[in-house]
Amino acid sequence: MRRAVSASPMWLFGLVWALPLLYAVWSAVHPAAYSTVFSLLAPLTWRNFADAWNAAPFARYFLNTVMLVSFTVFFQCVFATLAGFAFARLKFPGRDLLFAALLLQLMISPSILLVWNYQEISWLGLANTIPAMGIPYLGSALGIFLLRQNFRTIPSELDDAARLEGCSLLGRLWKVYVPLSRGTYVAFALTSVAYHWNDFLWPLVVSDSVTTRPLTVGLEIFATPDQGVQWSLVTAATLLSSAPLLIAFLIFQRQFVQSFLRVGIR
Amino acid sequence: MDGETHLGGWLLVLPAALFIFAFTNVPLLATLASSLYAAPIAGHGGGFVGLANFRALFADPSFRTSLVNNLVYAAVTVPASVVLALAMALGVNRAIPGRATLRLFFFLPTMLPMIAVGAIWLFFFTPQYGLLDRVTGLIGRGDINWLGNPATALPAMMMVAVWKQAGFFMIFYLAALQNIPPVLHEAASLEGASRRYFFRRVTLPLLGPTTLFVMVTATINAFCVVDHVVEMTEGGPDNASSLLLYYVYTAGFRDWQLNGAAAATIVLVVILSGLAALLFAVFGRRVHYR
Numbered sequence: 001m002r003r004a005v006s007a008s009p010m011w012l013f014g015l016v017w018a019l020p021l022l023y024a025v026w027s028a029v030h031p032a033a034y035s036t037v038f039s040l041l042a043p044l045t046w047r048n049f050a051d052a053w054n055a056a057p058f059a060r061y062f063l064n065t066v067m068l069v070s071f072t073v074f075f076q077c078v079f080a081t082l083a084g085f086a087f088a089r090l091k092f093p094g095r096d097l098l099f100a101a102l103l104l105q106l107m108i109s110p111s112i113l114l115v116w117n118y119q120e121i122s123w124l125g126l127a128n129t130i131p132a133m134g135i136p137y138l139g140s141a142l143g144i145f146l147l148r149q150n151f152r153t154i155p156s157e158l159d160d161a162a163r164l165e166g167c168s169l170l171g172r173l174w175k176v177y178v179p180l181s182r183g184t185y186v187a188f189a190l191t192s193v194a195y196h197w198n199d200f201l202w203p204l205v206v207s208d209s210v211t212t213r214p215l216t217v218g219l220e221i222f223a224t225p226d227q228g229v230q231w232s233l234v235t236a237a238t239l240l241s242s243a244p245l246l247i248a249f250l251i252f253q254r255q256f257v258q259s260f261l262r263v264g265i266r
Numbered sequence: 267m268d269g270e271t272h273l274g275g276w277l278l279v280l281p282a283a284l285f286i287f288a289f290t291n292v293p294l295l296a297t298l299a300s301s302l303y304a305a306p307i308a309g310h311g312g313g314f315v316g317l318a319n320f321r322a323l324f325a326d327p328s329f330r331t332s333l334v335n336n337l338v339y340a341a342v343t344v345p346a347s348v349v350l351a352l353a354m355a356l357g358v359n360r361a362i363p364g365r366a367t368l369r370l371f372f373f374l375p376t377m378l379p380m381i382a383v384g385a386i387w388l389f390f391f392t393p394q395y396g397l398l399d400r401v402t403g404l405i406g407r408g409d410i411n412w413l414g415n416p417a418t419a420l421p422a423m424m425m426v427a428v429w430k431q432a433g434f435f436m437i438f439y440l441a442a443l444q445n446i447p448p449v450l451h452e453a454a455s456l457e458g459a460s461r462r463y464f465f466r467r468v469t470l471p472l473l474g475p476t477t478l479f480v481m482v483t484a485t486i487n488a489f490c491v492v493d494h495v496v497e498m499t500e501g502g503p504d505n506a507s508s509l510l511l512y513y514v515y516t517a518g519f520r521d522w523q524l525n526g527a528a529a530a531t532i533v534l535v536v537i538l539s540g541l542a543a544l545l546f547a548v549f550g551r552r553v554h555y556r
Binding site: 006007010011013014015017018019020021023024027078079080082083085086087090091092093095098101102104105107108109110111112113114115116117118120135136137138139140141144169194197198200201204205215216217219220223224229231234235237238239241242245246249256257260261264 | 272273274275276278279281282283284285286287288289290291293294296297300353354357358360362363364367368371372373374375377378379380381382384385386387388389390392429433434437438441479483486489490492493496497498511514515517518519524527528531534535538539542
């Protein structure tokens with residue numbers, strides 16, 4: 001009992017914190033007439049979700065986001081593996097200087113250089129394509145840094161043993177280093193998926209049609225019409241477009257949190 | 267090392283380095299160069315103009331407003347996120363009933379896209395309809411147009427930003443708190459140290475590295491995330507909620523003032539790196555690493 005009493009300020013804090021989200025959930029699962037009427041007798045409905053899904057091409061937006069995220073994270077991992085290995089285990093002239101130059105990206109993200117990057121993407125003739133939304137991020141300083149740190153902890157005896165068996169450089173990378181870094185890959189990939197699934201400003205700038213627009217941009221267009229906002233549809237669409245990541249998080253909570261910690265503390 | 271590994275090293279870093287240089291380092295230098303040039307108007311003028319773009323920028327009231335807004339926005343959201351995240355972590359670090367649910371409540375906003383957060387708060391802020399207005403209505407101060415009033419638009423953006431990120435920082439504090447050896451608690455209670463004394467002299471210093479990380483991340487967010495501004499207020503009313511990156515975005519993509527946008531980007535980069543350096547200088551030295 002005393003524990004419950006001492007916990008009550010914290011619970012009040014938590015409930016206030018959750019209020020905007022709970023309010024959105026309330027309005028999404030009730031008919032529009034009950035959006036702001038809190039009654040235990042309010043009938044539950046899934047209509048808002050169905051209506052929102054049909055009111056805008058959300059299925060296409062989902063597909064675009066999935067393509068964007070998988071394209072981006074896949075190439076990030078491949079390129080970061082190669083570079084991380086070179087920085088961890090090979091000696092070549094200019095290595096440390098190059099490494100420092102690449103780490104600039106940890107501070108200055110391509111997204112704040114969007115005006116210039118848009119011009120580059122236009123010169124390349126890639127504006128309004130799905131790759132254009134991922135290309136500026138394919139080289140990831142964070143990925144390189146994390147993998148380099150991890151590769152350096154792998155005992156070089158393992159590397160030497162594979163070398164004696166006639167394993168090539170890339171063969172050793174693939175058979176020794178990559179399997180021993182699974183945790184780092186999971187941590188980086190989850191962080192990157194969460195980032196690119198939620199990214200908005202850069203996709204807003206480069207995408208200009210239903211066939212390229214990711215969920216975030218589609219949702220923004222849907223949520224801010226000039227007039228006549230139907231809140232129950234907007235909240236349903238909001239929850240719908242956040243659902244995959246939220247559900248993934250609820251299932252793999254521990255992995256997500258540990259990944260964020262691992263990437264954050266580095 | 268033989269020639270093969272020299273070449274091998276360069277070949278392995280090439281793809282990643284190419285993309286990072288092409289979309290971070292080169293654009294940064296190009297933006298710097300572009301900020302010192304002017305586009306020719308009707309075929310003449312233009313060329314190198316030195317700091318003229320920067321003078322024009324600081325003469326532009328909407329830029330000055332965005333700059334001041336952004337500094338205020340950072341000065342509020344960074345400490346507010348730190349304090350709330352620490353309070354959350356201290357709260358759910360104890361064995362209290364429903365701890366996992368509470369932690370989830372705090373953390374969930376973090377997993378939502380900023381655009382979804384913006385939509386939720388748009389609803390929350392709606393005059394007469396939104397929950398916030400109904401609550402303030404109970405104490406006789408309803409019908410506030412939170413996003414349409416110059417006095418409340420920027421604070422509204424701050425609330426949204428803090429709500430979105432504090433739960434994320436909480437997990438770092440939580441991890442750090444759980445890393446504090448229980449021996450220290452025992453030693454302190456043997457010495458008869460009060461809980462407040464223990465918190466100030468032991469807990470807080472041990473949380474130093476986490477606080478530094480949180481402050482740097484929150485500072486980067488304060489200058490690099492404007493999704494909610496685009497969605498909720500478009501910088502209005504009358505630039506009251508405009509931030510630097512939002513100014514860059516409108517200068518670049520609405521007004522096509524590319525050199526002005528470049529100069530504003532440089533101001534943004536200078537402030538951001540200056541603040542990060544300051545944080546490391548002030549807190550980095552006092553931070554207690556184990």
